[in-house]
Amino acid sequence: MSDSAPRRDTRGIVDPAELLSRVRFRRHTPAPELRPYLEHYWLIDWELPEPYATHVVPHPSVNIVFQRYGALGAPAKPADASAEVAGIGLGLFTQKLAETGRVCGVQFRPGGFRPFAPAWPVSTWTGRRVPLTEVFPDTDPDLPSTVLSPDTDHARVAALDAFLLAHGPAPDPVADRAMELVDLVRSDRAVRKVSQLAAASGLSARSLQRLFATGVGVGPKWVILRYRIHEALERAEAAEAAGAPDWAALATELGYSDQAHLVRDFTATVGVPPTAYARGRSEPSP
Numbered sequence: 001m002s003d004s005a006p007r008r009d010t011r012g013i014v015d016p017a018e019l020l021s022r023v024r025f026r027r028h029t030p031a032p033e034l035r036p037y038l039e040h041y042w043l044i045d046w047e048l049p050e051p052y053a054t055h056v057v058p059h060p061s062v063n064i065v066f067q068r069y070g071a072l073g074a075p076a077k078p079a080d081a082s083a084e085v086a087g088i089g090l091g092l093f094t095q096k097l098a099e100t101g102r103v104c105g106v107q108f109r110p111g112g113f114r115p116f117a118p119a120w121p122v123s124t125w126t127g128r129r130v131p132l133t134e135v136f137p138d139t140d141p142d143l144p145s146t147v148l149s150p151d152t153d154h155a156r157v158a159a160l161d162a163f164l165l166a167h168g169p170a171p172d173p174v175a176d177r178a179m180e181l182v183d184l185v186r187s188d189r190a191v192r193k194v195s196q197l198a199a200a201s202g203l204s205a206r207s208l209q210r211l212f213a214t215g216v217g218v219g220p221k222w223v224i225l226r227y228r229i230h231e232a233l234e235r236a237e238a239a240e241a242a243g244a245p246d247w248a249a250l251a252t253e254l255g256y257s258d259q260a261h262l263v264r265d266f267t268a269t270v271g272v273p274p275t276a277y278a279r280g281r282s283e284p285s286p
Helices: 015-020 143-146 155-167 175-186 194-201 203-215 220-242 247-253 261-271 272-277
Strands: 025-027 039-057 063-070 079-085 091-109 129-131
Touching: 015 039, 025 155, 039 155, 063 143, 079 143, 079 203, 091 143, 091 155, 129 175, 155 203, 155 261, 175 194, 175 203, 175 220, 203 220, 220 261, 247 261, 261 272
Parallel strands: none
Antiparallel strands: 025 039, 039 091, 063 079, 063 091, 079 129
């Protein structure tokens, strides 16, 4: 995984076609030294005559986000740029996009953030968005502008590489083990329960919980459930073109006790039942 190109799926994005029709969205590969720890860089630019709200079912990943918002027709100013660490989001993430904006993001692999900030358990940041300087106090105040100002993706990626390489990654066996186990959950759909992951890892359930809290930021059950919802969301996306999926069979395939359990989880996370989402009524409830 670490040597592959950025993934091309839209997993986790609610109504991706609508989002991609309104913004310029790209992914880029980081420097080779960073690839074992990062999923990719993600860059977004927009100019919108009308506001638009985007919704994302977050991955079990920490992000660093450099962002700049402005008014249509107004020149960008360095003072408009900011940066933050976004811990794993526990619920549906909604962001209103208006007028003009530019975002350069770093998506870490689940477990991959710890080698850059080893002083804290990754769970410290879960559900929080904090200024970058709270995690990296020696950050140059001009860094957000340095990352966001260049006109080319290549220059923005180079600025992100330089920042991260200056802050690690430090060797970290806890992070390595955490990344390995999350990869197992993501790639092996037979892993449906914490007990199965514990058996595969050779760890007790309690030790597994501690490892995930320290290295990933959320518990193993949460990770398993979140990847289930991502899978169901992707199936719902494809349903309109391929015909309605068999939700009862999918529930069984994903390890749910019954279809109703899948529907409850999907609705609580995305805001509408999967059948309604598949029909295109994907706007989450207020």
